[in-house]
Amino acid sequence: MKKILIAITAITFILALFLAGCAGQKASNAPQIPSSDVSAEVISSQPAQESAEVEIKDFTFTPETVTIQKGGSVTWINLDSVQHTVSIDGMADSDKLGLNQEFTQVFDKAGEYPYICTIHASMTGKVIVK
Numbered sequence: 001m002k003k004i005l006i007a008i009t010a011i012t013f014i015l016a017l018f019l020a021g022c023a024g025q026k027a028s029n030a031p032q033i034p035s036s037d038v039s040a041e042v043i044s045s046q047p048a049q050e051s052a053e054v055e056i057k058d059f060t061f062t063p064e065t066v067t068i069q070k071g072g073s074v075t076w077i078n079l080d081s082v083q084h085t086v087s088i089d090g091m092a093d094s095d096k097l098g099l100n101q102e103f104t105q106v107f108d109k110a111g112e113y114p115y116i117c118t119i120h121a122s123m124t125g126k127v128i129v130k
């Protein structure tokens with residue numbers, strides 16, 4: 001009985017692979033959206049996450065803009081040996097963050113929150129809360 005079950009499982013598996021192969025072939029024959037459009041779509045339609053992480057490295061916030069959902073949080077981590085801050089206008093101001101130090105802020109209201117590093121005015125970023 002066990003052997004039969006194994007055989008059925010194996011056949012099902014092979015059949016599934018075969019069907020997947022056919023489907024793949026069909027898809028490649030069908031008219032396709034140019035791959036450049038696909039990647040653009042992926043970037044623009046990236047769903048908002050509940051939380052995000054921003055790396056501070058080489059005097060840059062990366063990614064410069066993050067989109068999160070209401071109630072989510074953003075955590076910044078400083079990967080520079082130089083100190084930086086995360087100063088969100090009218091909301092929060094991290095202390096000076098040393099190497100590998102983190103700062104987390106929760107965002108309860110939808111909106112756009114530009115922020116800067118008060119030590120290096122050229123360092124800017126934005127949190128979009130949806």
Ligand SMILES: [Cu+2]
Nearest residue numbers: 084117119120
């Ligand atoms: Cu800085």
